[in-house]
Amino acid sequence: MSQSDTSMWSGRSPVSSRAPRSGTGGVCFMIDGWVDVDFTRLVAGISDRHIEIMRGELAAILHDATRDKVQYVFGDGIRRLTQDDGGVDVEFEHAAPRRFDLVIGADGLHSTVRRLTFGEESRFRRYIGGYLAVYTIPNHLQLHRQMLTYLTPGKLAATYPVHQTGQARAAFLFRRHTEFDYDHHDLQQQKWLLREVFASEGWEVPQLLAGLDQAEDFYFDSISQIVMNRWSDRRVTLIGDAGYSPGPAVGGGTSVAVIGAYLLADALRAEDDPRRAFHRYENAIREMVTRSRRVGPTTMKTLIPATARQAWLTVQSMRLIPHLPPAVQRRLFALQAGPATALDSVQLGTNVSVNPEPRH
DSSP, X not given: OTTTEEEEOOSSOTTTTTOOOOOOOEEEEESSSEEEEEHHHHHHTTOTTXXXXXXXXXXXXXXXXXXXXXXXXXXXXXXXXXXXXXXXXXXXXXXXXXXXXXXXEOOOTTOHHHHHHHOOGGGTEEEEEXXXXXXXXXXXXOOSSEEEEXXXXXXXXXXXXXXXXXXXXXXXXXXXXXXXXXXXXXXXXXXXXXXXXXXXXXXXXXXXXXXXXXXXXXXXXXEEEEOOSOOEETTEEEOTHHHHOOOTTTSOHHHHHHHXXXXXXXXXXXXXXXXXXXXXHHHHHHHHHHHHTTHHHHHHHHHSOSSHHHHHHHHHHHHHGGGSOHHXXXXXXXXXXXXXXXXXXXXXXXXXXXXXXOOO
């Protein structure tokens, strides 16, 4: 699941050789009985440069690598941005105002930085017909290296182990033609909506839903894209879902964000003028962003089939594909406009050092 995992395509990566893998070796689908899919062979067909890592583990690696050089502030938010030729004045919800050379908005689908700089979210967000929910639960099924998936027309429920913690995660995807009218800050309302949608489903779904009350990391949101023609304004720019979300869970958004951040760092290192750097960054990511917008709708057809026949065909094809040669698998995924196609459109340079010397 792209919400929980990160797929990194890069020529060189500081985490590639020692990264904790997600540990998922197989996926079992409940559809007229159990159908097993060899996940490791399926992933091998997506890209020959594929590294799979749990998103939380990636965040921990990046934090550990930078915490001695970067000031992290948690539990706060931005209230106002004021730019001039020399920098950006930032007013926070709680902390005292500060001035910065640049502001990089990496604050997700409902980005405050984007709203303050470019306008209301409604101008840029495009709903593509579904919802996602993910949260941690006890591993009551004693899963090990295996994801269990319940598939029915328009709905998917799954659970998989998190081997780093000994717990598991519950994940839900479902189609809906029109958007819910809800407050994305109201977690109780979101939990109620999820329960309503899956209330009539069987298998382990009731047990998974029972874990909602204790979940401290509950995530619920629409599967939406952010569509913008540009991502920078003077000394402010956007990366990841804030600027070009391809769709949570279906578009490879975390991977797109990581590569976007890499290319932004490359541009800032190469250019002294932030405007030229941001222009360089936008040119570098534009093709990847354009391609990634085609991934979400295509992936939704596979992950959340609309009919019982489509669900059966999806599972049978996933069962067959791992047994094909990797080159044939990659060709099939390329024809489907999958995440690898979008990410492989970017040529990463080798001039961004993991520990660069300071510039003078």
